[in-house]
Structures are given as C-alpha cells and as structure tokens.
Amino acid sequence: MSFGFQIFDANGVLRFDSTDITWNQVTFYTVAAGGSDSRVIPELSGKAVAINQIMIDPPLFDRKAVAHTVSVNGTTVDISGGSEEVYIIVLVKG
C-alpha cells in the first residue's frame, strides 16, 4: 500500500484500511404500529442511504402485517402506513 491508512490489532493483524468499504450507522429508532415518523437527518446529505425496517413482533400466520412505507427525500426520512411496530436503522455510504 503506497498511500492511505492501515489499522492493525495488537498482534499485527490488519483490522481495517483505506481499501475497505462499509455502511455507517447514523441512527436507529422505533415507529409504532399504525404510527408515523418524519425527521431530518443532516448526515444523509450527499450519501447513499439504506433504511432497514425490522419488525419487532410479526405474526407467524394469523394476522396481516403490513410494512411501513419508507421514503427518503433529500435529508428527510418519512415512515408511515404500517401495522407493526418496527425498528428503523439508518445507514449511509459514500
């Protein structure tokens, strides 16, 4: 490696360097069943965004579990319309 950075552990094993790619977490929060959430997240500006929606207690078969609709407009993330309580994890890359 002629430029960039490398980070090693105490045993000299490379842990992370500037050839790596990753997604970084900005925040996580919950949205209630039947609820909605809208928030501005400045860290999203200019980056690829991945919004992970994770159901907390979905049914195995005996209830219709509608996922929330997720939309990202600039730095605003809107979540609404779902019938289940969910975790939202916001990741960025770039």
Place this chain on the structure above:
Amino acid sequence: MSFGLTAFNDNNEVIISSELKNLHFVVKLTTPTSSTSGFTGFGGSRLHTYRVSNCATIPVPFFHMNPNEEVGVTAVRNVNSTTWDIEVLTNNITPTLYVFADATAINSAENFGLIVYNSDATEAFDSRFRPLAINATQNVSPPSAPRNSFSPPSLDPKYCNSNGNGSHSSGWTPDKNIDYSITMPAKPMFSYFSLGQAELEASYTASEEECDGASVKGNCVGFVRRYFWQSNYWAFYRATISYPNTSTLRSQWTTTSYDCYWQESTNDGAFGIGTGGSSSAGGAFPYSNETINLAATTCIIGDASRYD
C-alpha cells in the same frame, strides 16, 4: 468540520467519521437459543431465535449459510437493556449469525488501537473490535407470488384429512425466484430483513345425501340427511434469500407454516320438510389469501471469514 476525524477509502467514500458510527463485530452465534420443531415438506421450514447478550444498542445481524439454503431475519426484539432476540426463518437449516453493532454496544480492556469519538463523547470507531467491511449491496424484492403457477392438487374435502400430506406439500411448495448477478466472497454473509408475506389457499367441497325411505325420480320420500363438507388448505410464507453460487443472489419465499380449516354441516328432513341440522368446524385459519410488502429492501453482503 471543526473537530474530529474523517477517513476516506480508495473510492473517496467516508469509512470512518466522528459524525457517524461504524458497525463493529460483537459476537458469532453458531447455535440458536431456541427453535421451532421445523418440517421438511413445503420446501422446508424452521424458525430459530438467537439471543445476543451484553449489547447495549441495537444489533445488526448478518448470517452465513451454505449455497441454496434459505434465510431471512424476520424479527428483532429487545429483551432488556443489553439483551436482544433475533428471529431467523430458514428452510430447516441452521445458519451462523455474525452480529454487529455500533461501538457503544461493546467494551474492551485492550489498550492498543485507534478510537474515534463523536461530539457527544460516544465511540464512533474502535479498532479493538473488528469494524464491518462489506463487499456488495443489492436491493432485493420478493417474487410477486410464492409459486409460478398455483394449481392445487386433489385433496380430501372432509375434515382436512390431507393436511400436510405429500400432495398438500407439493402443491404449495414455493418455486418462484428472482436472481441477481453479484460478486460475493467465497464465504458470504448477508444482512437481510424479511418483510414480505404471502399466503396461498384452496377450498375443497363435497356433499352426500342419505335417504331412509324410497327414492322417487331422484327425490327422497321419507327421512333424509344431507351432509356438506368444506376444507380450506393453506400455507403461509415469508420472503428469504439464498445464493446458488457466489455470483448469484436469489430472492424467494420460504414456508413458515401450513394448516387447514374445515367445516361440516348436516340438514335433516322428512317428506320434504326440514327438521333441523347441525354444524361443526376445526383447524386453523390464516389471515387472508394475498401477497404483501413487496417493496425492495437492502441486502448487504460481507465476507464472513473476516470475522471467524
């Protein structure tokens, strides 16, 4: 930026930032804490729960499985402030979980490495824990239905007598896929949260008449009993992913459960006059016959061998 640290990779992407949080390796889990009994028909199904302890913030699970094995994370539950349950649907296999979280989740007594702090003094990056590095990202949608063609086979309309048999299984086994071409490492691990749900059902009916008197031109003269049976066979599915090879990521449906709901009714009569009837029912009924939550979700792919 008036303080802190930003590190870029060779693609000029930010990979360490004092304004963000890197994900770090927390634990590798090869054995579930609990599992359903599972079944091999209907393409196979088993639901596992993996418990993550000593994790002060939400875990981001990755899973590794063998080629053609189907997996999706269906739920994450907070048990207490540092304990989480991760629910994973499979086609009756046991994947390995690699759990990641931001650096605030974990502690280390090691005194060697690099730590980057956010402005609130929480850790953004800590090289003492192996930071997450990824290989690829793919937006994944479930197929529009569990099967390419749903042509229910002949099943017994009485009392769900065919429930779970070979014909029920083969008629409801999911077979519709979407393949994505993507380059993966030799031992890939996937972060994929399943949202898609689907259900297929079919109804079968039968009727019989018992006449204790004489039959005149097809009509019973005397005492008559008329029986009617209906059985609704079904299977319920969640979206999962698999990989036939390290160049192909596959989206498909995996069965979570199957069952049947039946009804029986009887009408009695004498000389053309109704004298009463009865009905009974049993079994389990699913929510509805539809496919929902087909919006694409993000699948992140990393190299599991880096965290073994």
